[in-house]
Amino acid sequence: ELKVEQNPLFLSMQEGKNYTIYCNYSTTSDRLYWYRQDPGKSLESLFVLLSNGAVKQEGRLMASLDTKARLSTLHITAAVHDLSATYFCAVMNSGGSNYKLTFGKGTLLTVNP
Amino acid sequence: DTEVTQTPKHLVMGMTNKKSLKCEQHMGHRAMYWYKQKAKKPPELMFVYSYEKLSINESVPSRFSPECPNSSLLNLHLHALQPEDSALYLCASSQDPSSYNSPLHFGNGTRLTVT
Numbered sequence: 001e002l003k004v005e006q007n008p009l010f011l012s013m014q015e016g017k018n019y020t021i022y023c024n025y026s027t028t029s030d031r032l033y034w035y036r037q038d039p040g041k042s043l044e045s046l047f048v049l050l051s052n053g054a055v056k057q058e059g060r061l062m063a064s065l066d067t068k069a070r071l072s073t074l075h076i077t078a079a080v081h082d083l084s085a086t087y088f089c090a091v092m093n094s095g096g097s098n099y100k101l102t103f104g105k106g107t108l109l110t111v112n113p
Numbered sequence: 114d115t116e117v118t119q120t121p122k123h124l125v126m127g128m129t130n131k132k133s134l135k136c137e138q139h140m141g142h143r144a145m146y147w148y149k150q151k152a153k154k155p156p157e158l159m160f161v162y163s164y165e166k167l168s169i170n171e172s173v174p175s176r177f178s179p180e181c182p183n184s185s186l187l188n189l190h191l192h193a194l195q196p197e198d199s200a201l202y203l204c205a206s207s208q209d210p211s212s213y214n215s216p217l218h219f220g221n222g223t224r225l226t227v228t
Contacts, residue, residue: 042221043203043217048216099161104155
C-alpha cells in the first residue's frame with residue numbers, strides 16, 4: 001500500500017524567509033502533485049511533476065521530484081502572508097487499470113509579518 | 114472559480130433522511146471522484162468513476178451510493194448516515210486516470226452535518 005509522508009506538518013515562518021516542505025512516498029510512482037487548500041475552501045492544483053529531476057516554479061513556490069529517492073520538495077522563497085494555507089502532496093499509484101491518488105497529511109503553513 | 118460545481122454547499126440531515134449530493138463538470142473529463150475530508154485531515158478517496166463506470170470503491174459503507182448518469186454528472190446518494198459521517202465531501206474530475214499530465218480538479222465541496 002502506498003504511503004505518503006509530509007514534513008513538517010506545521011510550519012510557522014516569518015515573511016521574507018525561505019523554507020522547504022518535504023514529501024516522501026513508499027512505492028514507485030510516475031506522478032506527483034502539489035495542492036493548496038485555504039481554510040474552508042477546496043483544493044487548488046499547484047504543480048504536476050511527472051519525471052525524475054522535474055522542477056517547476058510558480059511565483060515564490062518551486063517544486064521538484066526525485067523519483068529514485070521517492071522524494072518531492074516544495075520550496076518557499078521569501079514568504080509572504082498570502083502563502084498561508086495547507087499544502088498537500090499527492091502521489092498517483094496505479095494497480096492495473098485503477099489509478100488512485102493518495103494524499104499526504106498536509107503541511108499547515110502560517111506566514112507571520 | 115472552480116470548473117467543478119457541487120451542490121448543495123451545505124447540507125444538514127437527520128440519520129433517517131435520504132439526500133443526494135450533486136457534482137457537474139463540463140471540461141470533457143472522463144474520470145470523476147468522490148473524496149471525504151474531515152477537519153484538519155487530508156482528503157480520503159471514496160469512489161472513482163472512469164468512463165462512467167465505477168472503477169474504485171474504497172470499501173465505503175453502503176449508506177453511501179454513488180451514481181454517474183453521464184460523463185458530466187456525478188451523484189452521491191446518502192441514506193441512514195451516522196454523525197461521524199459529517200465532513201466536507203469533495204468531488205473532483207480529471208481528463209482520464211491514465212493521462213499523465215492531468216491533475217484532479219476539485220469542486221468547492223459540500224459541507225455535510227448529520228444530526
